[in-house]
Amino acid sequence: MVSVNFGRSRQNEVYTGGIHGRKPIVPTDFAELERRAKAVMSRRGWAYIAGGAGEGRTMAANRAALDRWAIVPRVLRDVSERSLQIELFGQQLAAPVLFAPVGAGALAHPDADVHIGRAAAELGVPYIFSNQGCAPMEDVAEAMDGVVPGAPRWFQLYWSTDDRLVDSLIGRAEEMGAAALAVTLDTTMLGWRPQDLNLGSLPFARGEGIDQYTSDPSFWEIVAERLRGAADEKPEISLGAIKTLFSIARNVPGGLRKNLTAPEPRAAVQTFLDIYSRPSLNWGDIASLREKTTLPIVLKGILHPDDARQAVDLGIDGIIVSNHGGRQVDGSISSTDALVDVVDAVGGKAKILADSGFYTGADVFKALALGADAVCIGRPHMYGLALDGADGARDAVANIIAELDLTLGLSGHTDVAELDRTALRKQD
Incomplete structure (x- = not known):
C-alpha cells in the first residue's frame, strides 16, 4: 500500500x-x-x-x-x-x-x-x-x-x-x-x-481477450441464436486455421477435445467480432x-x-x-x-x-x-x-x-x- x-x-x-x-x-x-x-x-x-x-x-x-x-x-x-x-x-x-x-x-x-x-x-x-x-x-x-x-x-x-x-x-x-x-x-x-496487420494477428480471432463474453449467459444466448440461423458452410482448411482452432479451443470455456469439434467455440469468436462494438453509438x-x-x-x-x-x-x-x-x-x-x-x-x-x-x-x-x-x-x-x-x-x-x-x-x-x-x- x-x-x-x-x-x-x-x-x-x-x-x-x-x-x-x-x-x-x-x-x-x-x-x-x-x-x-x-x-x-x-x-x-x-x-x-x-x-x-x-x-x-x-x-x-x-x-x-x-x-x-x-x-x-x-x-x-x-x-x-x-x-x-x-x-x-x-x-x-x-x-x-x-x-x-x-x-x-x-x-x-x-x-x-x-x-x-x-x-x-x-x-x-x-x-x-x-x-x-x-x-x-x-x-x-x-x-x-x-x-x-x-x-x-x-x-x-x-x-x-x-x-x-x-x-x-x-x-x-x-x-x-x-x-x-x-x-x-x-x-x-x-x-x-x-x-x-503485418503479422495478420488479431488476438480476438484466436479467442484471446474475450473472456468477459464467454463468461456471460446473454452472450451465449446470442451465439445460440446465430447458430440456429446460420447456413452450413465448410471452413477453409489450412495449417494456420488448425492452429487458430486449437487457440480458440483452449481459450473458450470447456474441454479442449469437445471444443475442437463443437461449433459453439468458433461461433463465439465470430459473434464477438460481429457485435463487440457499435459504430452507430451516439x-x-x-x-x-x-x-x-x-x-x-x-x-x-x-x-x-x-x-x-x-x-x-x-x-x-x-x-x-x-x-x-x-x-x-x-x-x-x-x-x-x-x-x-x-x-x-x-x-x-x-x-x-x-x-x-x-x-x-x-x-x-x-x-x-x-x-x-x-x-x-x-x-x-x-x-x-x-x-x-x-x-x-x-x-x-x-x-x-x-x-x-x-x-x-x-x-x-x-x-x-x-x-x-x-x-x-x-x-x-
Missing part, C-alpha cells in the same frame, strides 16, 4: 537490495522497461501492446506534448510530509493513479487480468477491468478481494450492438463491486494498426445509460472540448481524456494538449482523468498540474507484467508513484490535490 514518503521508501528498498547484489527485475526508467519487455514478449504480443495506429505519429505527439511543459521547482518549503491521496467517486485512493484497461493481456502473461488486479490491490489504486480481458471480471474481483477486501475497481464497457449483452455486462459490473463504469467511445471500430445511447445503472459514468476517449461540454450537460460524472494510447487515429491530437482544452471546458463540473502516453512520475505530475484529477497507466504495467507477473505489474506502477512523490516534494509541493498550472511553464 502506498504510504507517506513512499518515494523514499521505494528508493531505499531498491538500494538495500543493491547492497546484497540484487538489482530490480523491473527497470525504473521507461526506456529500459520497454526494451526488456520487448525481449521477453512474443512478436504478436509486442505488436498488439506496444504498437500504435498508422505511422505512430499520435504516440510521438503524446510524448512531444508532455515535453513542452516544464516543471518549475520551488525551494525552501517544508516538504517533509506529503500526501498523494485523492478522493474519486466516494473512494479514498492511495495515489492519483489507475491501472488502465488493456485488452488481450494474456499476450504478455498468462492470467494477466488476475495478476494486474492483485498488483493494483496491493498498491491501493483502482484497476479498470478490461471489457476485452482474459479472465471473467468476477475472477479478477475475487483475486483483488483476496489481497484487500473491497479493493477499488472499475469496469470498462465496450457498447455492443446487442443491448442484452450491454445490460448483462453492466449488471455483472455492479455485482462484482465496480465503483464506476468507463465507457470506451473511440473504438467503435479498430484503427489501422500496421504492427498487427449521445442518445449515452443518455440512456442513466436508466441502466446507478454507477458513476465516465466517458473514455474524449478529446474535443465541445464533446466534454456535451458530456457535462448530460450529467456525466467523469471524462478520461484519451487517444487510446495512439492506437486508433494516426495524427490525432495529443492527450496532453486535449487535456488542457477539456479541463478548461469542463470547469470543474466533472472529474477529469488523463490517459495515453503517461509513463513516469514526472508525467503524472504534469497531468495533475494541468488539471487532471488522476492519471491512467497502461503500457508500463503491461511491460512489468511481461517481466514478472503480478509483482512486475505492481513494481512498474509503484516506481511511477514513487517518482511522483519525489517530484512533488522536490518541486516544493506537499499535496497532489493542490497542484495547478503555476507549477509548470509552457515551452516554445
Whole structure:
C-alpha cells in the first residue's frame, strides 16, 4: 500500500537490495522497461501492446506534448510530509493513479487480468477491468478481494450492438463491486494498426481477450441464436486455421477435445467480432445509460472540448481524456494538449482523468498540474507484467508513484490535490 514518503521508501528498498547484489527485475526508467519487455514478449504480443495506429505519429505527439511543459521547482518549503491521496467517486485512493484497461493481456502473461488486479490491490489504486480481458471480471474481483477486501475497481464497457449483452455486462459490473463504469467511445471500430496487420494477428480471432463474453449467459444466448440461423458452410482448411482452432479451443470455456469439434467455440469468436462494438453509438445511447445503472459514468476517449461540454450537460460524472494510447487515429491530437482544452471546458463540473502516453512520475505530475484529477497507466504495467507477473505489474506502477512523490516534494509541493498550472511553464 502506498504510504507517506513512499518515494523514499521505494528508493531505499531498491538500494538495500543493491547492497546484497540484487538489482530490480523491473527497470525504473521507461526506456529500459520497454526494451526488456520487448525481449521477453512474443512478436504478436509486442505488436498488439506496444504498437500504435498508422505511422505512430499520435504516440510521438503524446510524448512531444508532455515535453513542452516544464516543471518549475520551488525551494525552501517544508516538504517533509506529503500526501498523494485523492478522493474519486466516494473512494479514498492511495495515489492519483489507475491501472488502465488493456485488452488481450494474456499476450504478455498468462492470467494477466488476475495478476494486474492483485498488483493494483496491493498498491491501493483502482484497476479498470478490461471489457476485452482474459479472465471473467468476477475472477479478477475475487483475486483483488483476496489481497484487500473491497479493493477499488472499475469496469470498462465496450457498447455492443446487442443491448442484452450491454445490460448483462453492466449488471455483472455492479455485482462484482465496480465503483464506476468507463465507457470506451473511440473504438467503435479498430484503427489501422500496421504492427498487427503485418503479422495478420488479431488476438480476438484466436479467442484471446474475450473472456468477459464467454463468461456471460446473454452472450451465449446470442451465439445460440446465430447458430440456429446460420447456413452450413465448410471452413477453409489450412495449417494456420488448425492452429487458430486449437487457440480458440483452449481459450473458450470447456474441454479442449469437445471444443475442437463443437461449433459453439468458433461461433463465439465470430459473434464477438460481429457485435463487440457499435459504430452507430451516439449521445442518445449515452443518455440512456442513466436508466441502466446507478454507477458513476465516465466517458473514455474524449478529446474535443465541445464533446466534454456535451458530456457535462448530460450529467456525466467523469471524462478520461484519451487517444487510446495512439492506437486508433494516426495524427490525432495529443492527450496532453486535449487535456488542457477539456479541463478548461469542463470547469470543474466533472472529474477529469488523463490517459495515453503517461509513463513516469514526472508525467503524472504534469497531468495533475494541468488539471487532471488522476492519471491512467497502461503500457508500463503491461511491460512489468511481461517481466514478472503480478509483482512486475505492481513494481512498474509503484516506481511511477514513487517518482511522483519525489517530484512533488522536490518541486516544493506537499499535496497532489493542490497542484495547478503555476507549477509548470509552457515551452516554445
